[in-house]
Amino acid sequence: MIPETMHAVQLTGHGGIEMLDYRSDVPVPTPGCGEVLIRVAAAGVNNTDINTRIGWYSKAVTEDTNTGGASGFETVDDDDASWSGTPLTFPRVQGADVCGYVAAVGDGVDPARIGERVIVRNMLRTYVDYRPYECWTIGNECDGGFAQFCIAPSQETHAVNCDWDDVELAAIPCAYSTAEGMLHRASVGAETVLVTGASGGVGSAAVQLAKRRGAYVIALCAPAKAEAVLALGADRVLDRNADLVAELGEGSIDVVVDLVAGPQWPSLLDVLRRGGRYATAGAIAGPICQIDVRTLYLKDLTLFGCTFQEDIVFENLVKYIEAGEIRPIVAKTYPLSEIATAQEEFLTKTHTGQLVLIPPQVAS
Structure with missing residues (x-):
């Protein structure tokens, strides 16, 4: 009724x-x-x-x-x-x-x-x-x-x-399709991926979905949430306020999956390797960031803004659920x-x- x-x-x-x-x-x-x-x-x-x-x-x-x-x-x-x-x-x-x-x-x-x-x-x-x-x-x-x-x-x-x-x-629907959409757009495979905001809905989804694709996942989150994020499948967890260049080294990351932006944003490009990819679908720490365009073009980086999702993104999520590959x-x-x-x-x-x-x- x-x-x-x-x-x-x-x-x-x-x-x-x-x-x-x-x-x-x-x-x-x-x-x-x-x-x-x-x-x-x-x-x-x-x-x-x-x-x-x-x-x-x-x-x-x-x-x-x-x-x-x-x-x-x-x-x-x-x-x-x-x-x-x-x-x-x-x-x-x-x-x-x-x-x-x-x-x-x-x-x-x-x-x-x-x-x-x-x-x-x-x-x-x-x-x-x-x-x-x-x-x-x-x-x-x-x-x-x-x-x-x-x-x-x-x-x-x-x-x-x-x-x-x-x-x-x-x-x-929202968190996992956003995360999968970013990974799909950046063609993530078995490579090193850095995920910001990794304890949130989209970030935790990105950790699981990147691991499903065979990636080595480095996650950024608050120290109190590190164990929970490791349990999701992250291979390494860093403090969200860490000096990324000091911790990881320049040119050490293949793909950055970013949901945070804010003051730390320039260092995300610094740690990308030459030819690396950056994908974003959020800016919870602040939308206005500074970019050194020389970093962008001299390192041949690709930046992806990710809102629109191809049909296959949501269709794949349903398949992952039914196959027991994510939770x-x-x-x-x-x-x-x-x-x-x-x-x-x-x-x-x-x-x-x-x-x-x-x-x-x-x-x-």
Whole structure:
């Protein structure tokens, strides 16, 4: 039985945590042609949720995420404060991670899909006609998983057959597709890879996924999290504030997978070998960095900015899950109604792995 209204968290505008409004009277969406309605079982918390809320993607913001993570920024330009550069419309149900069960289907979708346990590709291509380097982010350009129900394109809603629980599956879409997208773009193989922010959701995913590709993984994280990151498969762990050139030597790294940026950024290029590759999908320590262009061209480096994901990235993730080749770390779960507390804990960066929200469950 599908109710007419649902519990959901609506983002009412750019700003602090107070802009998140937990409601019990939000209309349940109706799937359109080619779409499915998903009863959400769990939804992960990610940097993108916070960055979108605070308007961090606006070029008017130059500080790190945590500076405005709880209270927002005063210098946000609403016109460019989203992934795509297209202004958000409010209220918006965020949540880039969706794990749940197909509850209903729209026209053109096989009713046999009802009941499937699914995850949704977070970088949606259906709505932009599969044009290269364009996508909608679920929870940004369209409503996402911080609710009891959400809709998604059937073509980008993947059934998964595994023995994981719903919470574990909810830790996959955003973090693991971001990490796999970076590794795919940089063509990572059996070589030496440096991963920054290695204890977070994307960083911990990158460690596992790089090891799966046969890489020797050096991870940067807080010392208190070193053992947990080693348990993920890292071959060596360094303090995130280490002098990288002193510890590793110039030209010692084949690929840098960076989620942090900030003041340490120039040293990441210093430790890359000639012909090395750098891939980034985040800048939690600050987006404004200084580059010596001579380092870039004299060492024949390649820099990859990684947002768009080819179809094979998410398809491969489902295969890795079903083959038992990866498994996420879930640090803690919260009821959806406690999203403010969950985001406050997320901002402390004291956890390893993912935080996951669980909406009130509706009888199937």
